[in-house]
Amino acid sequence: EVQLLESGGGLVQPGGSLRLSCAASGFTFTSYAMTWVRQAPGKGLEWVSGISGSGVDTNYADSVKGRFTISRDNSKSTLSLQMNSLRAEDTAVYYCAKGSAVGDWGQGTLVTVSS
């Protein structure tokens, strides 16, 4: 059974940083691209970032480019999202997801950017 467990969310001040992690299990981690998707309160889904199975190729939404960095540790089956220069509009539930055509989703972790 595929399991994706996000952690690292919380309350942070504008301009601050936060690092999200996603522990993956139940599948061959290196065989899949991985994705971060977020959802602001009461809003729709927004694709944030994706990374290839090897970790070599990364892509970002324009709204986070230059501020967020996606990475993965294939030895630990862990996906990460380093978020810097956070803004109020980054407040959202962040989901870790398996694949580019996402097949499985984590339960999400809430990030709140507020003073």
Place this chain on the structure above:
Amino acid sequence: DIQMTQSPSSLSASVGDRVTITCRASQGISNSLAWIQQKPGKAPKSLIYAASTLQSGVPSKFSGSGSGTDFTLTIISLQPEDFATYYCQQYDVYPFTFGPGTKVDIK
């Protein structure tokens, strides 16, 4: 960026109804289209990828079709557990993008 639109934005339906949701991409995306279901307060659940292929474990009451720019999601014999918001997502060109969602509620 590729813009995804959905219609309708919401609809009311009865148990047992057949429902069709449309998704349109601002440029051709071949069949790189997924459909996702989300219930209030819950994580999303993927239903379909490659425009028409059901994810493992998804019942055949859900079906998808289309290619290029126009796609549809059809749900037959709507049941109480199917009332949710449905999103389409293109994964052909980065940045990948979601449609705004279609909320299906009970009439």
